[in-house]
Amino acid sequence: MMSAAAGAAGLSFGGLANAAAAPPRKDPAPPVKPDRGPLPVMAVRQVQTDTLDIGYHETGPADGHPVILLHGFPYDIHSYVEVAPLLAAQGYRVIVPHLRGHGSTRFLDAATPRSGQQAAIGQDLLDLMDALHIPEAVLAGYDWGGRAACVVAALRPSRVVGLVSVNSYLIQDIAKAANPAPAKVEAGFWYQFYFLTERGRAGLTANRDDIARIMWEGNSPTWRFDGPTFSRAAKAFDNPDYVEVVLHSYRHRLGHAPGFAEYGKQEAILATGPVIKVPAITLDGIDDGVIRATDGSASAARFGGPRVHRQIPGVGHNLPQEAPQAFADAVAELARNGKWRT
Template sequence: MTNLPIRRVTTDLLEVAYHEAGPADGRPVILLHGFPYDIHSYMEVAPLLAADGYRVIVPYLRGHGATRFLDAGTPRSGQQAALGADVIGLLDALAIPRAILAGYDWGGRAACVAAALHPERVAGLVSVNGYLVQDIAASNRPLAPELEAGFWYFFYFLTDRGRAGLDANRRGIAEVIWRRNSPKWPFGEAELDRAARAFENPDYVDVVIHSYRHRLGRAFGDPAYSAAEAELAKAPPIRVPAVTLDGTADGNFPATDGTGYAAHFTGRHRHHQVTDAGHNLPQEAPGAFADAIREVSR
């Protein structure tokens, strides 16, 4: 399996590395990966959409792959508002007025944040596991024990030991999370090795640790995103057309019928379950993910 060819563009804060496929004048769609994954989650989705005439852009998130901060003094924030702002910055840098946003995990959160705060820039949304804007004020409410067990790394990363462990064992931690997240996905060493190269980014540990500490109320956010975080704390609705997906074999997020978060989607909204797909849904079920983008485009 080969790596995807990479381009680069400069935003206000980042040099963003991204893969692009399809015609330059096609309808733009931004595909956003999660943690601990990389752009190869979309290795099969991208050509499917490109063949349909979409302009497909798959960026490495901040702290991943060849994406780099421009200034050593910029806080290495992983908070939700920063991820959403990066999407809007990418659209600006590529002179794209509006795009379909699609993602899972961190990427789904970035897409939801951008859609909630900047609906004029978002033509449609595909989000795995639904409405992913974090309710940080509620972060100390306990979940069922079997769900808490799957989030072990959230709490590990609150500690100095967890930070050191992530730094020393980036690939190993990813493998444990992958196996829990996607128990029916028969990934091999090659897939894991390829993704793990994205974790060699010099800002990876800082961004990841900040993300989990911030979402649990254990780290301050970058003041540059204070206003955005205040808006996100209100659980703003997503008004753009949206399709949400749940994999029936997601080891951490049991599949639902979507009604639990449907009220957050005030535009046209459809929800689907994807049989036997886990948390890394676009890589495990690329056809279903591409179909969701086609559906939201109608």
Template sequence: MTPLKHARTDVLDIAYVETGPADGPAVVLLHGYPYDVHSYAEVAPLLARQGYRVFVPYLRGHGPTRFLDEQAPRSGQQAALGADVVALLDALEIPRAVLAGYDWGGRAACVVAATWPERVTGLVSVNGYLIQDIAASGRPIQPELEAGFWYFYYFLTERGRAGLTADPRGIAEVIWRRNSPAWPFDQATLDRTAVSFENPDYVEVVLHSYRHRLGHAPGAPEYDVLERALSLTPAITVPTVTLEGEADGNFPVHEGLPDTGRFTGPRRHHRVPAAGHNLPQEAPEAFAGAVHEVVDLGTTGISMQESR
């Protein structure tokens, strides 16, 4: 990855990597939890070589990104993540961009695409529509899938706080192996990302994210209006490419086209063989291809279809 740059918003000093020509179409690549910008170590240069201006920010609570106010709530809720992306675009004076991500980053991208569509050229989202229906968070899912989300419930407890504080790398390794059982990552790859967990706000942001989504913590008041809008699970109208990894340990692939009612604009969907949850790092060419495809989709305006 290229040297870090920084952008200051009203809330954060956001650390990010930028690559590609300054006059290229803007693409913002958003990482998930427990991962960081290295998920895009191969995707970003692939896109840069194709002429895109690529930005890869560290999300709040990760890496060198910092809060400006020591007293600001360390919120990890979906509205905060989405608002951070819009604030970054403003700080960089980018009117519109392709937003692409997975996990937390995919959710942030979906939030912006649904509520600020005028800022989004196209959307690439792994696992489909990721805006949380918090009102429905008490509904159980299949037991084998619940088992993969053990950390959701662990983080509701003070024992979970102590565990995440003591060994964030160890928790990440367990999640990585469950999320991506076919991904043969080595310890050096995990160590490189685990540096991002040393952020002083990491524990509080992560705990709040999971406690809020399960209805166990209130949101920060400054995001109340946006959270109310998201509670309606708004449709996404911008051109979209969705991806599913066929080796995702927590999110089994769908039969047919998932989330059909949530995407009302031009859309394509692909399954990616042998890829798990951290899809851009496991299948970088497929992810970069989806970014290029969504730009074409926005130009051609082809109606919704599924591609395998």
């Protein structure tokens, strides 16, 4: 097992050790030009699994090594609007799915529970890989998407060539999350407690865009996004299952809603805090307004394979959209140096 402190000195694959020693890249925020024209919109395809009709963007050569990029809440696939073409240009097959409850992803059966628990979004990722005939991939994400990637990396490491995770180890300890933490720690998580209430349900139902905008501003206090950028993402919240999936996610996490039986076995394993043994690069935005940037040492024991942790200056919670080059570099590094079996 390799600690975060030892990661830069002793990694066993490719040029990762040298890259870890280099100073992190900071993407300057481009000036917003009034005459820039329409924002690019990522084209979406659909594929069915046993549970979902999943909307996803695909770019790059069909025979390239696959990388799957996963967005968070409350965001959408356009968190990767610049990352995806950077990776496609290097020859990777890039898949960017809408998570359940977002965008054009729909449940196939009205009777299926609208679960937002971590095992559900992890299973969705595995099902997507199966539906697209992807035996293995580099997985990369932040927030909910980073959690899905961590879940799959822990439970099915044979399917994962490498992991990029913003905020390090994101598998939730449900018992710990249900216990109060210091106010300074929980200040950025106000929405989670709001969603425990029926007032929160009513508020999210009526004001999903306003809540998301408040969260964007708090999550990334140095990110100067504009109205069209937000509106492009907010279209993904106009999903019939958005409210129920979001509410269950946080109510389950905080012990106010049970998990669903079909995910019981996975949740039991996740409750043990399984070690992630695949090669990993973890990233923190120094200006993250939700989760304070760290040196990665606190989560070192959760990574049993080679792992490098980097802090990215001037960046908040939506790291791939705020620092697309730094995020793409991490994904490409793992893909380039990974041990692909197929």
